[in-house]
Amino acid sequence: MRSRSLLSAVLLCFLTAGNCVEIPSDTPLPDSQVGTTDDRATLNQQFLEMFARAYYPGRSGQIMLVPERGNVLLEPDDPFYRFMHGSPWDYDVEVPLILHGQGYIRQGIFEDPVTHRDIAPTVASLLDVPTPATMSGTPLIASLTNATDQPRVVLVAVLDGARRDFFDQHIDDLPTLNRLRNEGAWYSEARIDYLPSLTSVGHASIATGAEPRVHGVVANTMFDLRFNQPSGPFPDLSPASLYALTIADLWNLDTQGSAVIIGQGTTARATIPMAGHGGCLVSAHSTIMAMFDGAIGGWVTNNDCYDLPSYVADDKAARVWESGESWLGHEIHDSSSLLRTGRFIAYQVDALVSMIEREQVGQDEIPDLILANFKTLDYIGHRWGPDSDELAEALRDFDRELGRVIEALESAAGDNGFVIIITSDHGTPGEPEEPDHARYYITDIIEAVHDRFDPTERRVVLFYGDPADNQFFVDRLRLENLGFDLDSVATYLEGLPYIFSAYTEDEVAAVSGH
Structure with a gap:
């Protein structure tokens, strides 16, 4: 009944x-x-x-x-x-949320209930840019200082598939994340308040600050009755189906394209919301969008809307498996196997650090914006589960590589010149208990x-x-x-x-x- x-x-x-x-x-x-x-x-x-x-x-x-x-x-x-x-149960909807930035973020544990759509307006507050009506989230003012200047760089890092409790279960093995959590703002009640809880909807909600019923990305796969066939939310790497402005779009327009804006990730459903509409938005300019394409084993983009530096496009993932590397006894022999190891995180961060250094991120008075999806934890969680040795090792790998990103930002913008926001798009269930x-x-x-x-x-x-x-x-x-x-x-x-x-x-x- x-x-x-x-x-x-x-x-x-x-x-x-x-x-x-x-x-x-x-x-x-x-x-x-x-x-x-x-x-x-x-x-x-x-x-x-x-x-x-x-x-x-x-x-x-x-x-x-x-x-x-x-x-x-x-x-x-x-x-x-x-x-x-994809479910509404706690293991799928409880997500981590850390804000860190000396001089910009208050230290403490904040128990306010917060959601994905609160992140974009918080970034907008840091950048002092007005928000559109579609951005219905609330800026996390309680954790922001009264700084009169803007950070030179804001980095939003989405740990795909990372549950909130990972940060307690593995914290002793994660010195970088532990430091950011202890020195910054930790939102202990961050959770997803829509369904389904998955990658495309999560990244679009984080990037736009809007509800899915407003930004229009509501599933990983839809069925298009016009053609009687399934369709992803971003066919041909086009952002056209994203119906709300993203924080990258707002900053692109506000700075008239003079800010460095980088969106990086794996799969279109995660990467395109990070990059925004780029040059396909009226009055906007192309931004950098680097999406890893497993079919070619390298970084690609949509040249109509975005730019991709040649030094990133030329860096093929085959260099990893051609060197004979393995990971926890798992052989790496192609893109699919690489994506399910911590070695991919290092490969991704190689590209990200290169862009920070070569695009002169943080080198002038106009703040720059980086939004990155780290997909490896999700792939590993899907295959081996949240309690696996593989997941624990991948978290350690990410923590180490995040340290490299922080070093690059410190070199570019100074120790007190940037803000990092870390969250997740969704969690993952454990082994069903028979x-x-x-x-x-x-x-x-x-x-x-x-x-x-x-x-x-x-x-x-x-x-x-x-x-x-x-x-x-x-x-x-x-x-x-x-x-x-x-x-x-x-x-x-x-x-x-x-x-x-x-x-x-x-x-x-x-x-x-x-």
Whole structure:
């Protein structure tokens, strides 16, 4: 039986002629409202609101799912993805947040509930640049000093897939991060307040300071009905689908292209939000965007919007495996194997330090901006899990390489000339604890839906691709012709023992205010 609170909310919306309950866009959910209760009805409503923050018509699926806590949804037979995030449970949504910068950041532990969208307006405050209406986050004023000047460099580093508790479990092995945390501002209640909790949505929210329902990036993979095929959020490395200005865009416009702005990362879904729209934004200039492309084993860009220094483009990753290196006994023989080792972090930082030095970052009075995605922890977490030796070693590797970045910034801008912000886009689940929890496969969900609702032609499910999206796309017209509706599908899925809740697009849209 569907949750009465969900159906009541939707019914109220329609009975009041569309006066739907909206989620305040400038206020994060209090800590007591994001999964810290055991009451299923309360959690159902909270998770509905989280999906509503990331609902965008035409881009979101028709059915949204939450697995039971401790269960993991996966694609079958994929050895690289044995652990999968995307849920609202604490292991996926509790993220670290450190701010550090002598003279600019106050030292202390801050227990205020904060979210991804508070980061961009905080950077805007440091740079003293006005923010647009889409940037609904709140600057973290409590941790900012009353400095009258601007830092020469601001670095935002996103540790892809890093849970907040990593910083407690491994802190003795992480001297650089430990120092930044102790000397700077540590936000102990930073967490994600939207669903799904994954890379594309996280990076876009960090970069824009907007809710996903505003910036438009709501899933790693969507289904485009125009072409009847799946699509990522940034096809052809184009930022066109990002519908809100990023902090890089604001600084690009404010400085008329005179600031050095660098966006670096792995995969388009992580890197393009970091770089912003670059020269594809009206009145803006090209920025540097360096994205690692595993297919060619090197750094690439979109030349229509961004620049890529030749010395970065020429640095091919093959130099790592051609030297015969291995990592924790794992052979490195191509881009895929390299990405899942700490050796890639060193390769990435080689490029980042080169850009800091050769692009003269921090060398004048106009502050420069660097936004970097570090993807390795995510790849390792997906394959070996958060409690693996590989994850612990990769954290140590990152900590060491972060020290190299700090040394480069100190050389460029002085010991007191820069601010570093460190966060994560999402967490990762641990090993399912049998017998109560297990791995389940999205192909089984598709088969179950077809068995129940479309047993003959089996085509009512249009697409269910990335398990982390926790949503799938349905042919609504066919479903109706078969005598069913979305609520029938959601009710059926909630009867599966490994599904905590299922929501229809109509329910989510009503709460989102669309």
